[in-house]
Amino acid sequence: MSNKVSELLQGGFHSRRKFLAGLGMGAGTAALMGCGSDSSTTTPAPTTTAPATTPAPATGPTDADILNFALNLEYLEAEFYLFATTGQGLSAADTGAKPGATTGGAQVSFATPAIKAYALEIANDELQHVRFLRKALGAAAVDKPAVDLTNSFNAAAVAAGIGSTFNPFADENSFIVGAFTFEDVGVTAYNGAAPLLKDKTFLTAAAEIMSVEAYHAAEIRTLLAYGDPKFLALSTQISTLRGTASSSVSGGNGADETAPSSKTIVASDSNSLAYFRTPDQVLHIVYLNATAGVVSTGGFFPSGLNGTIHASAK
């Protein structure tokens, strides 16, 4: 990454505006249909999106909070794919001063060259995302939290009705199912967070990273469609599990899962718009917790996420 953009990103934090109130993007599409553009005439002013009814300055997450939230998810994905392709996780240089430990993870014995090639690509992409976000955040970057790639998948298997255990590193088909667990979620997390970012440079970066996650998600779903129906069925069960966890809290755009199939490569709603989720919904998914209420640890993050956004509000 060039120093220029790094400086640009760093500078963005200094000029970061206060977070706007009215974080509830759940009615985003409804608001669009009902109200349309709330500022369609001139260049944007910093305050145009602040609801007039806001009683006091908003105290929601900052851009740094949101990017750190994303960084936690990228740590998880990078660990998963790096272990699958190299047998090792992120290096010390990429995880901060006091990173949490990673449980599990192993190199997958790929039988199909194409699948190995895909895995190598995604592993590098996720590594680059970690590095980009860490560099953009600078000293504000959170360390890698503790990550669990063993008990998490086993718990997910039980919750999804797949069985008592599930090892995504057992073989390449299991790996694809494991990858499926993450990719669509990444898209919905970035999609939900993008409109919350104040800084336009961060917004562009988030949109560009979200696009890459959507490429990955489609790649994985396409491979499922071409592959053994048995693994497609497992993915459908995981999709249902994600939807259950996500819908345990309100927000986003409702029914937010589309089970993968040859005719449903894209996960989207009836308008063919991709889903978006609030951080709370994403937390319930990655903590593998489908019970409404405050949740701050569990699933893939046994000690919780690092950073301001780590516990669901509901």
Next chain:
Amino acid sequence: MDTIIEKEAIETLERRAERRSDRRKAIMFGGAALAGIALTSKFAAAQAPAFTDADYLNFALNLEYLESQFYTLATAGVLINDSSLSSPLSIDSGDQSVKGGTVVTKAGVNAKITPVAFTTPVLQDYAGETATEERNHVTFLQTALKSAGAVSVAQPNIDLFNSFNALAVAAGIGATFDPFADETSFLLGAFIFEDVGVTAYTGAAPAITSAAILQAAASILAVEAYHAGSIRTRIYLAGTAAQDTSTKIAAARASLSASAGGAANDDIGVGTDSTGAATVVDANATAMTTSRTPAQVLAITKAFFPNGVTGNIK
């Protein structure tokens, strides 16, 4: 820990990063420029036309008209406003004052064609899915513009015959190219559009002022990225001949983009890089997709819009 393996892994990833680094540098400046456009209120208001959110949605609508016509011809052999469809679309302006333009197909002006003779059911399923989704995007944008008190633009004149031949010559893949000839040709035809749609939406995102419209645009962006990811995954599976053609097409797109100020080599085809990783994702060294200005998008898609696009961004 096996340090040799670790070292090799790191070197592999670094080589891969270097491969895309030229593009990255250029894109950095492109991103800075985009941010600059979005933040012109203080610095250079005169340089950037003050387009409204509706203008951007109408620009996107032009691209969706193009994509939906392509996929609907491929799967049904008819145009999106054909009465044989279960839900024919309107191609006229939202206020009915402007009639939709014509579509040149290989059979003539507004002429039906023989749908692509798919031999792979899983691919045929996907083509059908995409056709539906692109039509949904047309409907969504028309409806959203109406709800926002704006007028959706009519379909511009579209050329899906001479355009492909011209691109074939420009890309050096032959004197003619018929994307409806067979399913591999269809994949490559679809490839021409999908990545471009992604770059157009990420390019426009920071200029959008309404949070609700931004959410919708980001949600369409994600779907376009799913499409691009699925198409590129299938091109990879189709083998080196299709991959090589995609690389030539990507180079042609990059050249056209550069003619409108785009970064040099801002595009990458499907293939396998020197590290053994696939290049399914059309991304730069930092694993982020490219963002293009409307002018760059129009330079790439010019052949498909023989009389230009409709709306204020043209």
